[in-house]
Amino acid sequence: MPKLTSQQVKDLANNFLVLAQSIGDFRERNWNNLSKLDNQRLGNLQWSVLNSVEDILAFSTIIIMDDIQGSLTKIKKVTSEIKTTVKTLKDIQKGISIAAAAVTLGAAIISRNPQAIVDAIKGLVKAVTDGGEA
Amino acid sequence: MSKFGQFAVILTYKKDIIMKRGQKALVALIVILTLSLTSCVNLKSVNDYSLTSLKSIRKFEEINYSFKQHCIDRCQFEAIRKFEIKNWKDAEKECACALYQQADSVTQLIYNAINGYFEGLSNLSNNNLTTYNFDALKNSLTEGNFGNVEIKKEQVDAYANISKILLRATMDLYRKKKIKDYVEQANEPIQILLSTFQFILQSNLEGLVEVKKEKLFSYYKDMARNNTLSEYEKGKAVIDYYQQLSDLNAKQKQIDAFAKGIKVIADGHQKLYDSRNKMTAKELREMLIQYASDIQNIISEFNKLKK
Numbered sequence: 001m002p003k004l005t006s007q008q009v010k011d012l013a014n015n016f017l018v019l020a021q022s023i024g025d026f027r028e029r030n031w032n033n034l035s036k037l038d039n040q041r042l043g044n045l046q047w048s049v050l051n052s053v054e055d056i057l058a059f060s061t062i063i064i065m066d067d068i069q070g071s072l073t074k075i076k077k078v079t080s081e082i083k084t085t086v087k088t089l090k091d092i093q094k095g096i097s098i099a100a101a102a103v104t105l106g107a108a109i110i111s112r113n114p115q116a117i118v119d120a121i122k123g124l125v126k127a128v129t130d131g132g133e134a
Numbered sequence: 135m136s137k138f139g140q141f142a143v144i145l146t147y148k149k150d151i152i153m154k155r156g157q158k159a160l161v162a163l164i165v166i167l168t169l170s171l172t173s174c175v176n177l178k179s180v181n182d183y184s185l186t187s188l189k190s191i192r193k194f195e196e197i198n199y200s201f202k203q204h205c206i207d208r209c210q211f212e213a214i215r216k217f218e219i220k221n222w223k224d225a226e227k228e229c230a231c232a233l234y235q236q237a238d239s240v241t242q243l244i245y246n247a248i249n250g251y252f253e254g255l256s257n258l259s260n261n262n263l264t265t266y267n268f269d270a271l272k273n274s275l276t277e278g279n280f281g282n283v284e285i286k287k288e289q290v291d292a293y294a295n296i297s298k299i300l301l302r303a304t305m306d307l308y309r310k311k312k313i314k315d316y317v318e319q320a321n322e323p324i325q326i327l328l329s330t331f332q333f334i335l336q337s338n339l340e341g342l343v344e345v346k347k348e349k350l351f352s353y354y355k356d357m358a359r360n361n362t363l364s365e366y367e368k369g370k371a372v373i374d375y376y377q378q379l380s381d382l383n384a385k386q387k388q389i390d391a392f393a394k395g396i397k398v399i400a401d402g403h404q405k406l407y408d409s410r411n412k413m414t415a416k417e418l419r420e421m422l423i424q425y426a427s428d429i430q431n432i433i434s435e436f437n438k439l440k441k
Binding site: 007010014017020021024028031043047050051054055057058059060061062064065067070071072075076077078079081082085089090092096097 | 201204205208215233234236237240241243244247248251254255263264266268301305309312319320322323324326327330333334341344345348351352356359
C-alpha cells in the first residue's frame with residue numbers, strides 16, 4: 001500500500017475538523033430535543049474528534065521527514081562547503097600577516113641586529129598562532 | 135644611416151614598447167577595477183538579500199508557539215473543562231506530548247538547515263570577508279633595512295594598494311563563482327525545505343490554533359446555555375471567550391505573516407538561481423533589492439503583530 005503524504009494527512013485532518021463542526025452544529029440545532037446525557041455524549045464525541053484532528057496535524061508534521069531527508073542532506077552538504085570557502089578566504093588574511101612577519105624577519109637578519117631578530121621571530125610566531133590578527 | 139640616426143630609431147622603438155606596455159598595464163588595471171567594482175555591487179545585493187532573509191527566518195524563534203506548547207495547553211484546557219485539579223509536577227510528562235515534541239524536532243531540524251544555509255550565504259557574500267588588512271606588510275617593508283636597495287614610502291604604499299585591489303578583485307570573482315555554484319546546488323533542496331517549512335507553519339501549526347478556537351467556541355457555547363449560571367457569570371464568560379479568541383487570531387496572523395516571509399525568500403532564491411549566469415545584470419540587482427525590501431516589510435508586519 002502506498003504511503004500517505006503529509007498533504008494527504010493534512011486533508012484528512014481537515015475532514016475530521018469538518019466532522020467535529022458538524023457534530024457541534026447538530027447539538028446546537030437539537031439542543032432542546034436531546035436528553036442531557038445524549039447532549040453530553042455528543043459534546044464528548046466532538047471533543048474527541050477535535051483531539052484526533054490535533055494528533056493528525058502533529059503526525060502530518062512528523063511524516064514530512066520521509067519527504068525531506070534528501071533535501072536536508074543536500075543543503076547541509078552545501079552549507080558545509082560554504083563554511084569551508086569562508087574559512088579559506090579568512091585564512092588569506094593569516095597568510096598576509098605571516099608573509100609580513102617573514103619579511104620583517106628577513107630585514108632583521110640583513111640588519112644583523114640581534115634584538116630586531118628576536119622581536120621579528122616573536123612577531124612571526126604571533127602571526128602564525130593568531131591567525132591573521134597581526 | 136648615421137650612428138645618431140640608428141640610436142634615435144632604437145630610442146623611438148623602445149619608447150613605443152614602453153608606451154605599449156604602459157597602455158596594456160593601464161587597460162589591465164581598468165579591467166580589474168571594473169571587475170572589482172561590479173563584483174562588489176552584485177555581491178552586496180546578494181548579501182542584502184541573504185541577510186534580510188536570515189533576519190526574517192530567525193523571527194521563527196519569536197513566534198513563541200509550538201506543537202508541544204499546544205499539547206500542554208490542550209491538556210490543561212481538558213482539565214479545566216472537567217473541573218479537575220491535578221497535582222502536576224511535570225506537565226509535559228503528564229500530558230503525554232511525545233508526538234508533539236517529535237513534530238517540534240522535525241520543524242527545528244528544517245529551521246536549522248535553512249538558517250545555516252542563509253547564514254553561510256550572507257557570510258560568503260559579505261564584502262568585509264575580502265577586505266584584507268595590508269598594514270602589517272606595509273610596516274614590515276618600510277621598517278626593514280634592505281642594504282643598498284632604497285624603497286620609498288610611496289612605493290610601498292602603491293605596492294600594498296595595488297596588491298589589495300588585485301587580491302580583492304580576484305577574491306571577489308572567486309566568491310561570485312562560488313556563490314553561483316552554491317546557489318545552483320542549493321536551489322532545489324532549499325525550495326523543498328522552505329515550502330515544507332511554510333506548510334508546517336501555515337497548515338499544521340495554524341491548524342492547531344484553529345482547533346483550539348473550535349474547542350473554545352464549543353466550551354463557551356455550552357457555558358452560555360448553562361441554566362445554573364447567572365446573567366453576570368454568563369457575561370463574564372463571553373468576555374473571556376472574546377479575549378481568548380482575539381489572542382488566538384493574533385497568533386494565527388503572526389504565524390501567517392512569518393510564513394508569507396518564507397514564500398518571498400523562496401521566490402527570491404529562485405530568481406537568484408534563474409539569473410545565476412548573469413550575476414552582473416542590473417535587473418538582478420534591482421530584483422534582489424525588491425525582494426529584500428518585501429521581506430523587510432513582512433518583518434515589520436510581524437513585529438507589529440508581536441506587540
